[in-house]
Amino acid sequence: MGGRKVARDEENAYGFQEFRSALQERRLRLLLAGRSGTGKSATGNSILQRKHFLSRLATTAVTRACATGSCCWASWDVEVLDTPDLFSPEVAQADPGFKERGRCYLLSAPGPHAVLLVTQLGRFTAQDLQAWRGVKALFGAGIAARAVVVFTRREDLDGGSLQQYVRDTDNRALRELVAECGGRCCAFDNRAADGEREAQVRELMGLVEELVRDHGGAPYTNDVYHLAQTLGGLSPEERLRRVAERLAARAPSWSERWPLAGLWRWPKAAPETWCKLGLVALLGALFLLYLLCR
Ligand SMILES: Nc1nc2c(ncn2[C@@H]2O[C@H](COP(=O)(O)OP(=O)(O)O)[C@@H](O)[C@H]2O)c(=O)[nH]1
Ligand SMILES: [Mg+2]
DSSP states (O other): OOOOHHEEEEEETTTHHHHHHHHHEEEEEEEESSSSSHHHHHHHHHHHHHHHOOOOOOOSOOOOOOOEEEEETEEEEEEEEEEOOOTTOOOOOOSSSSSSHHHHHHHHHTTOSEEEEEEEOOOOOHHHHHHHHHHHHOGGGGGGGGGEEEEOGGGGGGGGHHEEEEEEEEHHHHHHHHHHHHTTTEEEEETOHHHHHHHHHHHHHHHHHHHHHTTTTOOOOOOOHHHHHTTSSSSSHHHHHHHHHHHHSSOOOOHHHHHGGGGGGGEEEEEHHHHHHHHHHHHHHHHHHHHHOO
């Protein structure tokens, strides 16, 4: 962060005290997210500058559980959290009790400073988009303000500019994603030699430091992280149980996932729901009339 502009951060909504305590702590938590096989674990290893997370080509997910690794970068203590498949629609079956998602929260508490959304260069698919939606479903839409899009397979750029690639791509969903993440993106060749890898990490950490500055040093937080912070005195099992319970309670229920199912909650229904109900009744009546008049 070099010559940090403290004066600018004094004006930050998070308050000078919080920024100062974050600076004193000098700890950065980075959370790797994205669909399986994009290179999350390999990117984690590049950041840590050593082979810490298991990373390999496979037809099924290699990373099965959340794992952390740490390193020093400039004057920061950096903690990297690698994640298994927590963001695809299959997570509902794979993690029905919200245990692994609860571990993800506890391992990143009191909150990540940045979420690295990992995707492969030139291969941004519907699954990547679903994973991004999964990230927002798990942490809240506000997480976009902390996201950096990390493209792996940088070597495929052949020395070209990433910014130009993102600007010129005909993949509209990708352009929208990068815009939603404030234009923050960088690329990694996780198979590059040491010097080049270090330069890539420097570029990423530059983006992360900017994020940290913009948020007055405070990590991302939400009600689940707040809850996690109040559970300090409990056993690890009890902490996990409470966090998993909160995640289960805030997950959209079946009635929220199916638009018309919301109608069953009619006693609490908002005016828009009554409009929907009226519309459905009208369409039903018209359909009956049509059948009768045939
Ligand atoms: N060529 C190339 N391969 C990569 C890169 N990053 C990751 N990989 C490979 O992609 C495969 C999946 O990587 P992995 O880290 O296990 O993905 P994860 O499931 O998202 O954690 C492995 O074979 C990696 O070596 C990269 O930048 N370039
Ligand atoms: Mg992995």
